[in-house]
Amino acid sequence: MSAVDDHVGRRIATTRKTKRLRQVDLARRAYLSLATIKGIERGARRPSDAALEAIAAALGVDPTRLLASYTGTERRVHAALPDISASIAGYDVPPVPPRRSPDELYDAVGDAIAWRLGAQYGRIAKHAPALLGDALAAFHTAPDRRTAARLVVGAARSADAVAYKYGARDLSARLIELMRWAVPHVEDPLLTASVAYVRTETFFVARAHDAGLKALETAIDAAPAATGPQASAARGALHMRAAVIAGRGGDADAAEEHLRAFRQLSEGVREGNYLGTAFGPESVRIHEVSVAVSLGSDHIDRAFAVARDWAPSDALPAERRSGFWIELARAQLWGKRFDEAFESLKAARAIAPLHTREHPWARETAVTLRRLKRADEESLDNFVGWLGAA
Known part of the structure; x- marks a missing residue:
């Protein structure tokens, strides 16, 4: 038994205890025998890829949280990309009826959004093709398309996180265009603002910083007034993104202007997840670091000042906390x-x-x-x- 494998067992046991699960509970959730769980945790046996993924799913974490060198997720993501692409190829063609009820589909999209915020890309990749297919089927068959269109946007954004992070930039762009196609049917200007936020990825990839800044400023002008937390978060997220892309483009004045607006909109808003995007006072600090780094080495003192006596709390999504570091x-x-x-x-x-x-x-x-x-x-x-x- 290697030290690495033994470490896996200890990490599984620690994570299980943090979740307040007994070994028998984990075995039941992972569809493994109790003897297998006990053997893995004490280091007597090495978990197979299938067992590790089953345990990770039962614990609600990505397998790499249990074994950092694990590459099965990457293999699974890349294997799923063609299926994700195929699932949206005929997005405007009525497919077969959805295989899930509206309530089941709503819950499944909610799970995918949570996985995205938790950087659990393997789980998204596994379920994204069927989820996108069902969401599109629901859109084409539902008497009221508004709810179904919202599900399409949520499913596509989760799938986009996988495509974008794993370098499938053409697929990412197609998923973003799918969101832009679906969102007018929702008739929700806040969700429209959220899609404009996500669209900025295409400008980052192309290094089209000026064009991206103009697109975001247009979206800010069209966004609803900040009359409550949701609206403040929608506008603030756009300013947040605009500050970063202005920094990438070397426009320090525009970056500071948008950062100042972002900071003002976050006042009185509790840090949280608004339409799939983290927003609030902690996000302000994280993006102060991001803008400073985007502007280049002459601005790093600002990043150091933010991080001197502060670090993001566990309340923030894992992806955003990781990005800060x-x-x-x-x-x-x-x-x-x-x-x-x-x-x-x-x-x-x-x-x-x-x-x-x-x-x-x-x-x-x-x-x-x-x-x-x-x-x-x-x-x-x-x-x-x-x-x-x-």
Whole structure:
């Protein structure tokens, strides 16, 4: 029994206890024998890929939270991408009736949204093709298309998270266009604003920062007035995105203007998930770091000031918390704080392994650290190998 396998067993046991489950409960949820669970937890047996994925699903985490070197999720995601593509190829053609009831479909889309916020990409990839197919079928057969169109948007956004993170940029763009096609049927300007927020991915990919900023400012002008938390969050999220893309384009004045508006809109709004996007005071701090890093190395002191006595709480989605540490690591690298940068990367991995592994800045920072740093070379080598950037 290797040390790695033994570590898997301990991590499974720790996660199970955190969830307040007994071994028999985990065995039942994972459809495994109690003897198998006991053997894995005490390190007497190595979990197969299928067993590890079943245990992870039962615990509500991605398998890489239990075994950081696990690559089955990546294989599963890439294998699912053609099926996701096929499921939306005839989005405007009435398909067969949905296989799920409206209530079942509503719950399934809710699960997919939660998986996206938790960076559980393997679970999304597994269910996305059927979920998209059912959502589109419901749209074409429902007497009232508004609810069904909302489900299409939710399913497509979750699938887009997988496509975008795993480099399937053409598929990501198609999923975003699917959202833009469906959202007018919802007749909800707040959801329209949310889709405009997601659309910015296409501008990031193309490095079309000026065009992306103009598109976001148009969406801000069209968004409802901030008359309550939901509306404030919708407008604020657009300003949040605009600040980052302005920073990527080197427009410090526009970045500061949108960051200031974002900050004002967050006042009095509790941090939370609004239409699938985290928004609130903690998100302001995270995006202050993001904007500083986007503007370049001359602005890193601002990132350090934010992070000096603060770190994102567990109330935030895993993907956003992980992103904070990845961007802070980039600033720390520029500031020659090499040890701190490596600690930030490890913090990002502990929170959302898959998000960290697929993030280009995490790879770039780790590889540069290995090239520049001489201490703790073995750990850096292992980390870079885990990223697949060796």
